[in-house]
Amino acid sequence: MALFIDTDLCTNMGACEPECPHTAIYDVGEYWKFSDGTSLSGQVKNLNGEVIDADVINKPLSDESYFIVADKCTNCIGEYDEPQCAAVCATDAPTLITGLEEEDKSRLIKKKEWLTEEQYNLDL
Template sequence: MAIIITDECINCGACEPECPNTAIYEGADDWRYKDGTKLKGKIVLPDGSEIDSDAPQTPVSDDIYYIVPGKCTECKGFHDEPQCAAVCPVDCCIPDSNHIESEETLLNRQSFLHNV
C-alpha cells in the first residue's frame, strides 16, 4: 500500500469520492476488487491467486475509513498527487513508510485494475 489512513481520521468521508480506484472504504464496510475498476468475474491477482472480483472482502478497519492495499496506486496514472491526501482536512492520509512501492509497481497496478 502506498498510502494509509491513520487513527487521526475523523470519518468525514472527504477522501472516499476522490479515489480513482475506489480503494477507500468506510470503516467496517466490505470491499470488492470490481468496485471502481474494470475487473469482472474471476481474476488472477498479481500474486498469482485467483478470486472472484465481486466477492466481498473483509474490511481493513472497523473504526475509520481505510485504503485497500491492492487497489491503491497513489493516484499514479490519474493525478500528480494522491487525491485523498490533497483533500483530507486533518492530514491523516499519509505514505506508508513500512510499505514503499516503486512508481513502476503503482503504474502496473493501475494497468491491472483498469485494463490500461
C-alpha cells in the same frame, strides 16, 4: 507504496472516499470488493499471479475509521500529480505505509493497469 489512513488523525469526515479513482477507500465498517470501481470482474490474476475472485465480498479492514485497500491503491499515479485523498484531507490522515516493501512507480502503474484494463479478467 500504498497509502493507509492514520486512525489517530482521521475524523471520518469522508472527503477522501469519492476522490479515489479506483474505489480503494471505504467507509467505517464497510464491506469491499476488488470489482468496486474497477474493470475487474469474476476470476482474475492479481499482480502476484494468484487467481482471485474480484466479486467476493471482503470484510471491512477497520471498524474505527475510513480505510484504504492497499491492493487497490495506486497513489493516483498516472492519473493525478498527487494522491487525491491526501489533497482533500483536512487532517493529513492518508499516510504512506512505512515498514513495508516500497512499491516503485512502475509497480504502481502496473497496479493501475490491472485495475482498469479488462485483459486481466479470466474466462475460467
